[in-house]
Amino acid sequence: MREIEAKTITGAVKKLCIDANYYLNDEVLEAFRSYKEKEESPVAVDILSQLEENARISQEGQFPLCQDTGFAVFFVELGSEVTIKGGTLPDAINEGVRQGYSEGYLRKSIVSDPLERKNTGDNTPAIIHLEIVPGDKLKITILPKGGGSENMSEVRMLKPADGAKGVIDFVLERVSKAGPNPCPPIVVGVGIGGTFETAAFVAKKALLRPLKSKNPKPHLAAIEEELLEKINQMGIGPQGFGGRCTALAVLVEAFPCHIASLPAAVNIECHSHRHKEVVL
Amino acid sequence: MAEAKLTTPLTDKDVESLNIGDKVLITGSILVGRDSAHKRLIDLLDAGKPLPVDLKGQLIYYAGPSPARPGNPVGSAGPTTSGRMDPYAPRLLALGLKGMIGKGSRSAEVIEACKKHKAVYLAAVGGAAALIAKSVKNAEVVAYPELGPEALRLMEVEDFPAVVINDTRGNDLYVEGRAKYQK
Numbered sequence: 001m002r003e004i005e006a007k008t009i010t011g012a013v014k015k016l017c018i019d020a021n022y023y024l025n026d027e028v029l030e031a032f033r034s035y036k037e038k039e040e041s042p043v044a045v046d047i048l049s050q051l052e053e054n055a056r057i058s059q060e061g062q063f064p065l066c067q068d069t070g071f072a073v074f075f076v077e078l079g080s081e082v083t084i085k086g087g088t089l090p091d092a093i094n095e096g097v098r099q100g101y102s103e104g105y106l107r108k109s110i111v112s113d114p115l116e117r118k119n120t121g122d123n124t125p126a127i128i129h130l131e132i133v134p135g136d137k138l139k140i141t142i143l144p145k146g147g148g149s150e151n152m153s154e155v156r157m158l159k160p161a162d163g164a165k166g167v168i169d170f171v172l173e174r175v176s177k178a179g180p181n182p183c184p185p186i187v188v189g190v191g192i193g194g195t196f197e198t199a200a201f202v203a204k205k206a207l208l209r210p211l212k213s214k215n216p217k218p219h220l221a222a223i224e225e226e227l228l229e230k231i232n233q234m235g236i237g238p239q240g241f242g243g244r245c246t247a248l249a250v251l252v253e254a255f256p257c258h259i260a261s262l263p264a265a266v267n268i269e270c271h272s273h274r275h276k277e278v279v280l
Numbered sequence: 281m282a283e284a285k286l287t288t289p290l291t292d293k294d295v296e297s298l299n300i301g302d303k304v305l306i307t308g309s310i311l312v313g314r315d316s317a318h319k320r321l322i323d324l325l326d327a328g329k330p331l332p333v334d335l336k337g338q339l340i341y342y343a344g345p346s347p348a349r350p351g352n353p354v355g356s357a358g359p360t361t362s363g364r365m366d367p368y369a370p371r372l373l374a375l376g377l378k379g380m381i382g383k384g385s386r387s388a389e390v391i392e393a394c395k396k397h398k399a400v401y402l403a404a405v406g407g408a409a410a411l412i413a414k415s416v417k418n419a420e421v422v423a424y425p426e427l428g429p430e431a432l433r434l435m436e437v438e439d440f441p442a443v444v445i446n447d448t449r450g451n452d453l454y455v456e457g458r459a460k461y462q463k
């Protein structure tokens with residue numbers, strides 16, 4: 001067994017919270033650049049330039065990319081040969097969030113009860129998705145999720161007979177209705193299959209894939225391609241002001257499901273597509 | 281698409297000259313408030329009590345900035361989704377509010393209220409929050425400090441960038457901009 005100190009985890013999580021909110025990943029900047037070349041609307045090109053400028057200012061470290069520094073969502077892969085010393089994994093992660101959101105001047109956006117709505121003051125609790133994997137490593141990925149884009153997401157229980165077309169129509173309907181609200185250009189995570197909650201989880205996890213990647217299964221890659229093309233024909237454009245660049249990527253993932261079911265989930269992510277990972 | 285400079289407080293004439301798609305640069309003081317602050321303002325109106333701020337000629341910015349680092353007036357300060365303020369907006373417009381700044385579509389009622397009371401809805405670039413913060417020169421909490429990021433603030437801005445989405449004639453850039461590029 002390999003031992004990892006809880007405080008090592010806390011320190012790493014604190015850094016992840018800060019880095020994710022200040023340093024936009026290169027793949028997003030690259031996507032802005034390539035869409036600027038393809039964009040037909042001058043207003044849209046101007047918006048994409050502003051987003052590049054925003055990332056540059058943020059990188060100087062004074063201001064986070066977006067004021068909504070999100071719900072701190074974590075995907076954790078814990079090696080079965082790892083034990084954690086001096087505390088529990090959830091406590092260590094939550095302490096890292098507490099420290100990162102305070103020391104990084106990040107906004108505290110979590111209320112303790114969805115109806116009473118009192119702010120917890122330190123952006124905890126984090127959402128932690130834990131997976132036990134073989135090996136002696138601990139991999140922690142953060143995806144701070146803003147409210148504006150999360151609110152435009154949806155899970156729907158389709159019928160197996162709806163098939164690929166049903167899924168495609170559902171995603172197009174969702175993105176069209178979302179319009180300017182989720183801060184386009186967006187990244188669209190799609191989860192197909194599993195149970196009600198698994199579809200949503202798979203859609204969110206799909207957002208971690210590289211923007212340029214394709215699903216290795218040809219029938220799913222074909223759906224990704226069709227969706228991206230159709231979404232970018234909608235005309236919504238950056239910020240919804242009109243243009244070609246509505247989505248930077250569509251990432252589809254599937255999971256086995258029940259003979260009676262076809263759950264589908266769309267998790268919408270904004271251009272402030274922040275995620276960072278660390279392996280301990 | 282024209283570019284216009286706006287200085288608050290605004291008059292009917294100021295807002296009537298704006299068309300959808302116009303880029304505006306705002307200078308002066310603007311109110312900043314979102315969900316909870318709106319609910320409290322409406323509760324006061326319902327109770328027949330005075331508001332903590334005068335809305336005449338004002339612009340309200342739907343935002344909840346991130347905490348300021350020492351030496352900065354605010355942290356990042358981009359817009360939040362305006363639709364959540366739709367149920368409250370017409371009553372504030374009736375009291376002389378001249379405009380709202382946010383992101384995302386407004387309801388038919390809000391667009392109608394903009395026509396009736398001569399007001400505009402502007403969008404700031406959602407997620408360009410670090411860039412927008414550069415135009416904020418000063419910020420102070422004027423009410424409800426206990427709401428944290430949701431407190432009601434007054435912000436001094438200089439050349440704060442926004443785009444006209446709904447003008448005083450019922451036009452909507454989100455509808456027209458999209459139609460233009462739809463295939």
Ligand code: SF4
Nearest residue numbers: 066146148183270407
């Ligand atoms: S949707 Fe994203 S970019 Fe827009 S305000 Fe929310 S976190 Fe920021």
